[in-house]
Amino acid sequence: MDTKYIFVTGGVVSSLGKGIISSSLACLLKARGLRVTIQKFDPYINVDPGTLNPYEHGECYVTEDGRETDLDLGHYERFTNVRTSKANNVTTGRIYKSVIDKERRGDYLGKTVQIVPHITDEIKRRIKYLGNTGNYDIVITEIGGVVGDIESLPFLEAVRQLRWELGNSSLCVHLTYVPFIAAAQELKTKPTQHSVKALQELGIQPDILVLRTEKEIPADMRRKIALFCNVDPKAVVQSRDASSIYKVPLMLHEQHVDETVLNKIGVTKSGEPHMEPWLAFTDKLDSATETVTIGLVGKYVELQDAYKSISEALVHATTYADRKLKLVYIHSEKVDESNVEEQLKDMDGVIVAPGFGHRGIEGKFVALKWCREHDVPTFGICLGMQCMVIEFARNVLGLKDANSTEMAHDTPHNVIDLMEEQKNVSNMGGTMRLGAYDCRLRPGSKAFEAYGQQDVRERHRHRYEFNNEYRVQFEQNGMECVGENPAAHLIEVVEIPTKRWYIGTQYHPEYTSTVLSPSPIFKSFINAAIDYHNDKAADKK
Numbered sequence: 001m002d003t004k005y006i007f008v009t010g011g012v013v014s015s016l017g018k019g020i021i022s023s024s025l026a027c028l029l030k031a032r033g034l035r036v037t038i039q040k041f042d043p044y045i046n047v048d049p050g051t052l053n054p055y056e057h058g059e060c061y062v063t064e065d066g067r068e069t070d071l072d073l074g075h076y077e078r079f080t081n082v083r084t085s086k087a088n089n090v091t092t093g094r095i096y097k098s099v100i101d102k103e104r105r106g107d108y109l110g111k112t113v114q115i116v117p118h119i120t121d122e123i124k125r126r127i128k129y130l131g132n133t134g135n136y137d138i139v140i141t142e143i144g145g146v147v148g149d150i151e152s153l154p155f156l157e158a159v160r161q162l163r164w165e166l167g168n169s170s171l172c173v174h175l176t177y178v179p180f181i182a183a184a185q186e187l188k189t190k191p192t193q194h195s196v197k198a199l200q201e202l203g204i205q206p207d208i209l210v211l212r213t214e215k216e217i218p219a220d221m222r223r224k225i226a227l228f229c230n231v232d233p234k235a236v237v238q239s240r241d242a243s244s245i246y247k248v249p250l251m252l253h254e255q256h257v258d259e260t261v262l263n264k265i266g267v268t269k270s271g272e273p274h275m276e277p278w279l280a281f282t283d284k285l286d287s288a289t290e291t292v293t294i295g296l297v298g299k300y301v302e303l304q305d306a307y308k309s310i311s312e313a314l315v316h317a318t319t320y321a322d323r324k325l326k327l328v329y330i331h332s333e334k335v336d337e338s339n340v341e342e343q344l345k346d347m348d349g350v351i352v353a354p355g356f357g358h359r360g361i362e363g364k365f366v367a368l369k370w371c372r373e374h375d376v377p378t379f380g381i382c383l384g385m386q387c388m389v390i391e392f393a394r395n396v397l398g399l400k401d402a403n404s405t406e407m408a409h410d411t412p413h414n415v416i417d418l419m420e421e422q423k424n425v426s427n428m429g430g431t432m433r434l435g436a437y438d439c440r441l442r443p444g445s446k447a448f449e450a451y452g453q454q455d456v457r458e459r460h461r462h463r464y465e466f467n468n469e470y471r472v473q474f475e476q477n478g479m480e481c482v483g484e485n486p487a488a489h490l491i492e493v494v495e496i497p498t499k500r501w502y503i504g505t506q507y508h509p510e511y512t513s514t515v516l517s518p519s520p521i522f523k524s525f526i527n528a529a530i531d532y533h534n535d536k537a538a539d540k541k
């Protein structure tokens with residue numbers, strides 16, 4: 001079968017959840033046995049989001065092959081269980097960079113280089129790249145931003161051309177918003193009509209309209225939208241606010257979106273998608289009654305997208321443990337000796353978040369000391385692991401002023417230090433230790449128990465690392481280096497085996513947790529938190 005292309009555009013406002021709609025559609029198509037991938041084209045000039053502050057862009061997601069990408073790629077993996085790669089996220093910056101590099105090499109043979117056709121051709125080449133590998137039946141391409149933005153124009157022009165070239169092998173799903181005006185007690189369709197019109201002016205006729213809404217959109221209103229927008233009435237569907245993003249595939253399926261898509265692109269797949277494992281998960285989401293309370297200590301807590309993969313990995317793990325997750329975001333800048341007890345005493349488990357730079361770091365040390373001394377299940381991820389090491393050095397090993405050289409260049413005890421390979425790096429973009437690396441776990445350790453195997457591979461995003469010169473001192477005093485990269489001997493996991501669950505990972509296990517394949521170490525952490533919760537309850541009796 002020739003590869004089919006589905007384009008997903010958005011209108012009216014941003015943040016409607018194009019990523020979730022794309023992921024949900026992919027989830028349904030995959031459950032019908034099709035080979036699907038999703039890619040995102042982002043209209044900003046940064047070459048990748050790696051240098052962006054989380055306040056700008058939320059979490060930076062890292063692919064297995066080491067690309068820093070948009071957080072939607074995390075949703076793509078969580079919903080489809082299909083790994084993404086460097087090719088799945090392309091920005092305007094990357095497109096321009098390759099066109100300009102080609103121009104400098106002389107590849108354009110003296111021609112004037114222009115947005116049309118050179119930029120649009122480069123966009124088209126990249127849109128078709130994964131399809132041309134022969135590995136996918138369907139490639140879903142999400143175009144970032146909102147129709148009408150100046151930045152998205154070259155992408156939409158490329159989509160227009162591809163729709164024309166590919167004919168029935170492609171279609172466009174357009175996501176819009178139908179607001180409810182409280183004062184008038186009415187849903188309004190005009191913004192949708194305008195946004196479809198804007199798309200049509202660019203030469204793109206949407207085939208499917210997904211209407212985001214807080215309230216049920218009556219059938220006659222959907223028919224009216226279909227008529228005004230030249231869209232088949234069956235192909236105008238709604239996406240109401242759901243109690244969980246993982247219900248969205250089911251909502252789309254109820255409205256036969258997967259069937260409509262396949263009919264339109266000429267794929268005959270009869271029967272129903274095999275959603276049984278997915279349904280088992282959503283049933284668990286609904287049936288759990290008891291909660292487990294996890295505190296997430298970080299400095300970006302006002303912006304929960306900054307920790308998206310962590311919060312989703314926690315949802316996966318708690319759901320499989322038949323619990324509801326109560327996630328409490330704790331601002332590390334606001335934690336100090338005087339309030340730490342108050343802030344942490346109700347937690348069944350604490351995660352100390354990844355991050356960069358000095359801000360909020362002292363609060364992380366205070367939280368970790370309290371957790372260690374009170375034997376609360378504690379999970380340090382990346383910077384969180386590094387903070388575990390520093391706190392232990394200061395308060396157990398007595399190495400006053402121990403630190404990471406990231407925070408204090410001239411610390412007398414650089415227990416966390418810049419990696420050797422990083423010492424000559426001057427460019428900030430894409431130069432960290434990125435992507436999946438092997439880790440060998442020590443048999444008998446809690447981390448080994450969590451994974452149930454010795455060799456694991458998880459994804460990284462860091463420049464600093466545990467300083468091996470201190471290893472013996474740590475091990476002799478109770479913090480063990482139980483995970484190591486076999487090639488470079490970098491320390492990937494530390495733990496205090498005498499505690500219930502006190503583990504730090506230099507890697508980010510949250511990136512690989514999916515609905516159908518939850519992260520083993522998150523599951524182990526949640527199980528420890530549940531045991532701790534039960535022990536506390538038993539003590540009270």
Ligand code: GLN
Pocket residue numbers: 353354355356357381382383384406461462463464465
């Ligand atoms: N800032 C730390 C480093 O570069 C940790 C990075 C992270 O938490 N992702 O090593």
